[in-house]
Amino acid sequence: MARAATTADVFNAIAEPRRRQVIGVLADGREYAVGEVVLRMRMSQPAVSKHLGVLRKVGVVSVIRRGQHRMYRLNAAKLRPVHDWVKTFERYWTHQIGQIKERAERNALERMVSSNTIKKED
């Protein structure tokens, strides 16, 4: 089995740095024509178009046509699964780091006691 497609889900889509950069351009919530994105990034027009295409397929951006332009807009809500998933680890670096470390070590000891490494003492 090969790697999942970049369009498989948001996690895969944002794995590419250039794509996060594109998202960064749209981050102010305004809509941008492809050409405007190209100007703000050091990338070719086809490359930008393709990245926008991936982001569109996963719903992270939406498009509407206006004249000869295609206006792209960020649909930040689609980033929420990433946010929610990684947020569950917030506690590991938000203050009480010491406490958490301690608890982990205490638990580790607990497990050692019931591990086969020490089964001799049974």
Added chain:
Amino acid sequence: MARAATTADVFNAIAEPRRRQVIGVLADGREYAVGEVVLRMRMSQPAVSKHLGVLRKVGVVSVIRRGQHRMYRLNAAKLRPVHDWVKTFERYWTHQIGQIKERAERNALERMVSSNTIKKED
């Protein structure tokens, strides 16, 4: 240029669902032997070993050898770049959604005015 390696950075490493699942097992901060992870997931031992290998290369997990076991532990701090990046979009779904939408539309209108679509009226 091909897709970046899964070991290129955290974003690529966590793109794989199975890998997030492995992280989920280690999420309590305790250390786990490979076999324990295998038991908690419906995956072969080699598969788990490989995923752990990727996570180790990007520093998301650390290993220590204890007897014939390899104890893996989550190093959640490495997930922080993901957290920090996606956190900047929190405002889009945390309350005031209406306001933000409004602002975006107002800006969109502003841009329309100076766009060539309406240049006729010049």
Added chain:
DNA sequence: TTGACATATGCTTATATAGGAATATATTTA
């Protein structure tokens, strides 16, 4: 209609998977 402009798409190439199966490499125990 013709040309200028904006954007998407097709093609090519090098590279990297993820998982299964088999096997190698410890390490412990009898």
Added chain:
DNA sequence: TAAATATATTCCTATATAAGCATATGTCAA
């Protein structure tokens, strides 16, 4: 030493890039 146990590694294959280049498609303007 041999068997058992735990984990890593190798080989295999189908699949999917990302970027550059050329080109197709669509739209506006004169």
